[in-house]
Amino acid sequence: MKKVIIISPAYPLRGGISESTELLYLEYIKKEFDCQIISYNLQYPRFLFPGKKQTIFDPKKKNFNIIPLLNSINPISWYRTSKYINFQKPDYVIFRFWNPFFSICLGFLAFFLNDIKKVGWVDNVFPHKKIPFQKNLIKFFLKKMDAFMVMSESVKNDLNKFKINAPIHKSLHPLYNNFGVKLNKKLARRKLKVDPNYNYILFFGFVRKYKGLDLLIDAMSNKLIDERKIKLIIAGEFYENEKYYKQKIFDLNLSKSVIIFDHYIDNNEVSKYFCASDIIVQPYLSATQSGITMIALHFNRPVLATNVGGLSDYIKNNQNGYLVEPNSKKIVDSLLNFFDNKKSKVFEENIKLMKKQYSWSNLVNSFESIFK
Template sequence: MKPRTIAIFGPSRRFLSGISYYTIRLSNALAEFVDVKAVLFRNMLPKRLFPGWRRVGEDLTKLEFSGKVNVYEILDWYNPFTWVKAYSIAKQTDAIVFQWWTSSVAHMYLAIELLNKLSGKKPVVMEFHEVVDPLEGSILPIRIYSRIMGKLIRKLASHYVVHSEEDREQISRIYKIPKEKISVIPHGIYDHYEKVDNAKKRLGINEEFVILFFGLLRPYKGVKYLLKAFEMLPEDMIKKSRLLIVGETWEDRESVKIAEESLYRDKITIVNRYVPDSEVSLYFSASDLVILPYTRASQSGVAHIAMSFGLPIIATKVGGLKEALSGYAGTHFIEPKSAESIARTIERVYAGKYKNYPPPENLRWSNVAKKWIQLLESISARF
């Protein structure tokens, strides 16, 4: 049976993150084929528990749901009546899709799944953006809560979606989910950013070669290895280069300290905040190379922005990054935790005069949406 209406659960723009962007782009893409109801978290968790709590509610993006998407920003973590209301919307659809990236939403998902089991029995698809969140895994009470709630939620789901075969293997192994119940659908490219003319000049950058790290600063992002690599570059190359580290610091204070104490700190710019979309375009337009020195990863929204700008990318061979970037001609893969490998690869990119590369066609959102429709058709046929 072909689904006619789909409910997608995810974060609103109020708690803006990469998953917010993903929810909007997926909803818009699917709305070209079916009716979409986007059911969003209005209050996802107590505000002060969110690491970026100071920016909650700020208007940081121009990305909007299309007019074809019905948007319901109603879910509050503390209010069971909103969970019931959310399900009353979802039960009118042919399938329910949960975005999963944090256990802070687990109790709401569980309530909706139980209501679905008792009445509507619609197929529920859980889309994993994280296998295990590093921060949640490091705090014992949250880790225990996450394991218990996660097990209950996964048991009630009908099917699961990940973005790479690597994640499929991990999800199956860690959570004991049969592989046949896990489908791989790639993460779409973030091509909603416009290129900005004279971006280097507008940022006051005089150097000819700009290296960019973009995203939240967390220990597993490996920024400290990038900083060490920058110091290993030839002196004459450093003089012509600028290292931009753009992103809000969460747990990774060590990297900020390394940058501040670096011999080349005058060649390093740290923008320690969550930047709005207008500045995202500016920083990527000004850059000649993007580096993802992660020590672990499922996916990277940053990689999907870099590809839309046609930039060369240096990325570690970890998790789903290998698969996500394997079809992009501008990718240079390196081993994780190796400052020397980063430095040598930066030199090669610099010598090649940083070409412009086309994004892979399979990552266009229209193609991603078609894969979703095919999956939902096959699942709906069993209900």
């Protein structure tokens, strides 16, 4: 039986990195691999974490083979983890990388491994918010890997900027299929306690500056949006100044048009937000790929996204959503096109046809192909 170790945040740590790592782990188990996740007992020091808490409780995950050995700022834990991995003798180790803050921890851990193949599973090469010495930190990690797996052309291009010798493989980000089944729209709206007589667009996930929420709020102030009875649902924890956005909503007289759920959305609550909405909007100013896109496609919801980074790998303009320039007028034009031309059914059918390519089985097969 082949043995694979994934080094990544995982339960009880929260967020898209953890969720997707656990789904990859489950696919390895399904394919009868001996697989385990080595996670962090300390991911971020409290003063560096912008959210309210770093963990969640989910009893369904208690039997996952997750071992929290790593402390991102404690070198002793890096060495102890390497000894554990060397003893396990896996066929290869997958290092999840998304922020150069972890470069020293992961780089030294990789350095301590004895003749074990190492794959960097890279979500982002560059962080959304710059940190000191980030290029040096990124290089330090990249040099320790034997190969890389990316999920967008954008990340592949960023890796190539470092002129690394290791091969880069690409496999599309799979769907998040762990948030339950699709709900009837009327039922989802009833669960959310929103007026069923309006159209709804959804901004979902952590609110950060690069996600361009202010562009979407500006778009909502267009009178043509109001005439079509469109409301905006914002669902997620604010990692930026919440008062700024709420003041902007107030100043534009949008208090009745914008509904805010300003907290982390638990897994068992996710489906009602997506299923209550007609279209998901990602007005990002920068991006690589997005887990939010993959949740939307899982629930057969079209996505209006800005044409930045790797989002175009997943959104095909006027097929399963819209790709627009990052400005409020283009967002308004696409929303009008969507609602005026009743595109929902056509987009949903297209999404159903596209979904097979976004599978966890494909991603496992891609990892397996690296060292064949």
